Amino acid sequence: MKKKKVILSVIIALLVLVLMFLSYTLFSSKLYFKNLSKKSDLEVFTKYKEENVEACYGTKFTCHKVKYTTKGTVNYKKIGLYKVSYNINYRNKKLSKIKEVNVIDTKKPTLKVTGVFDNVCPSGKSKDILINAKDNYDGDISNKVTYTIKDDYITYVVSDSSGNKTIKKIKIKINDSEKPTITLKGESIIYLGTSSKYIEEGYKAEDNCDGDITKNVVVSGKVDTSKAGNYTLTYSVKDNFGNSSSVKREVKVYKKNDYNPENVTGSVIYLTFDDGPGPYTAKLLDILKKYNVKATFFVTGYNNNYNDMLKREVDEGHTVALHSYSHSYGTIYTGIDDFMNDLTKIQNKVKDYTGVESKIIRFPGGSSNTVSRKYKNHIMSDLTKKVEELGFRYFDWTIASGDAGETKDTNKIISNVTGHLKPNAANVILQHDIKGFSVDAVESIIQYGLANGYTFAPLTMNSPVVHQKVNN
Numbered sequence: 001m002k003k004k005k006v007i008l009s010v011i012i013a014l015l016v017l018v019l020m021f022l023s024y025t026l027f028s029s030k031l032y033f034k035n036l037s038k039k040s041d042l043e044v045f046t047k048y049k050e051e052n053v054e055a056c057y058g059t060k061f062t063c064h065k066v067k068y069t070t071k072g073t074v075n076y077k078k079i080g081l082y083k084v085s086y087n088i089n090y091r092n093k094k095l096s097k098i099k100e101v102n103v104i105d106t107k108k109p110t111l112k113v114t115g116v117f118d119n120v121c122p123s124g125k126s127k128d129i130l131i132n133a134k135d136n137y138d139g140d141i142s143n144k145v146t147y148t149i150k151d152d153y154i155t156y157v158v159s160d161s162s163g164n165k166t167i168k169k170i171k172i173k174i175n176d177s178e179k180p181t182i183t184l185k186g187e188s189i190i191y192l193g194t195s196s197k198y199i200e201e202g203y204k205a206e207d208n209c210d211g212d213i214t215k216n217v218v219v220s221g222k223v224d225t226s227k228a229g230n231y232t233l234t235y236s237v238k239d240n241f242g243n244s245s246s247v248k249r250e251v252k253v254y255k256k257n258d259y260n261p262e263n264v265t266g267s268v269i270y271l272t273f274d275d276g277p278g279p280y281t282a283k284l285l286d287i288l289k290k291y292n293v294k295a296t297f298f299v300t301g302y303n304n305n306y307n308d309m310l311k312r313e314v315d316e317g318h319t320v321a322l323h324s325y326s327h328s329y330g331t332i333y334t335g336i337d338d339f340m341n342d343l344t345k346i347q348n349k350v351k352d353y354t355g356v357e358s359k360i361i362r363f364p365g366g367s368s369n370t371v372s373r374k375y376k377n378h379i380m381s382d383l384t385k386k387v388e389e390l391g392f393r394y395f396d397w398t399i400a401s402g403d404a405g406e407t408k409d410t411n412k413i414i415s416n417v418t419g420h421l422k423p424n425a426a427n428v429i430l431q432h433d434i435k436g437f438s439v440d441a442v443e444s445i446i447q448y449g450l451a452n453g454y455t456f457a458p459l460t461m462n463s464p465v466v467h468q469k470v471n472n
């Protein structure tokens with residue numbers, strides 16, 4: 001019996017303990033928050049609002065509302081995890097709870113694809129398709145759009161920084177109707193002396209669909225600089241769709257000028273320069289020397305700054321011929337004696353500087369000039385007859401370069417000359433070595449001439465007569 005009593009009193013004691021514990025937890029007062037979750041998500045750009053949080057002092061069944069404060073902010077415009085602490089300080093009792101607010105973006109970006117879909121490059125590229133992707137958080141993300149092509153469909157995909165994805169699938173027709181383009185670096189016609197080296201200056205190939213396809217260019221043809229002749233290089237390229245293009249470059253390999261005074265026949269160019277010497281004469285002589293080209297200088301006498309050029313012209317194998325001492329129409333075309341006085345003056349000057357007594361002349365304005373009428377009627381008829389009686393030979397020209405007033409454009413001078421050259425004939429070119437833009441044309445004229453089978457020669461007393469019609 002005693003044993004039973006003991007068990008009963010233990011049970012009673014336990015019950016009392018449980019009751020005491022329950023009444024403590026259920027009926028004793030403490031601080032607590034109502035409706036405060038530990039963590040919550042917040043869609044970005046939505047203002048953070050506290051839930052119906054209440055701070056209590058009381059039991060599970062009673063709530064005496066007390067004041068609370070919060071600390072920490074939530075930047076609802078910026079994705080991230082924010083912590084806000086909720087604090088109660090009531091009658092020397094304190095309670096602090098942390099709440100985590102996760103600002104997130106769950107909205108998908110918008111993706112607009114518009115345009116023409118029946119002419120799309122095999123790569124999916126098309127200048128006729130406009131892609132526009134916008135995200136509420138990232139803004140314009142058009143450049144993040146990727147696409148894949150399968151069968152007849154192109155699938156565009158774009159994801160925002162939070163991984164929200166938008167997909168658009170569109171039916172297309174693959175086509176590339178444009179040929180690639182090849183651009184040559186350097187000239188499309190290149191002149192090279194024999195035994196010089198051909199250096200490829202390069203090229204660039206571009207395609208509307210494939211972009212830069214320079215590495216696919218195939219160059220065919222060969223240049224043999226040991227042999228004079230015209231060589232063609234062909235640059236070809238194909239795009240991925242199969243469209244092909246090609247361009248050509250001409251390489252004209254010429255021999256050095258092989259002027260032989262004993263035998264000047266066939267296609268001949270006589271380069272003649274009037275009114276010098278002047279500031280560009282030295283440069284001109286350098287160019288002529290480079291190509292072993294001999295020319296003719298119809299010189300004047302009034303400018304004494306370049307007298308040393310006269311000797312150089314003779315020393316380097318050119319013909320120094322007589323133009324006029326004064327080059328003044330009003331002085332020389334007033335009478336035969338006036339003309340002869342001036343001519344003798346320049347003849348003596350040339351002789352003084354070079355030792356050469358030249359008898360080759362060119363009339364200022366040419367024998368066909370009409371300006372002389374202003375000073376004396378019939379003077380050109382008289383003079384042309386007179387100079388020949390005295391043993392002079394006068395030369396006009398067959399091609400005016402245009403440097404006397406028509407143009408100052410070096411390229412135009414080159415084309416004026418090269419465009420009027422006649423093969424198997426004596427071509428006498430008129431230029432002025434007191435004009436830099438004209439001197440600049442000489443190298444190209446020489447290259448063209450040599451590459452096209454012309455010989456350059458200086459005028460001599462034996463050269464074929466080139467006279468224009470006398471008009472006064």
Ligand code: ZN
Pocket residue numbers: 274275323327364365
């Ligand atoms: Zn002149």
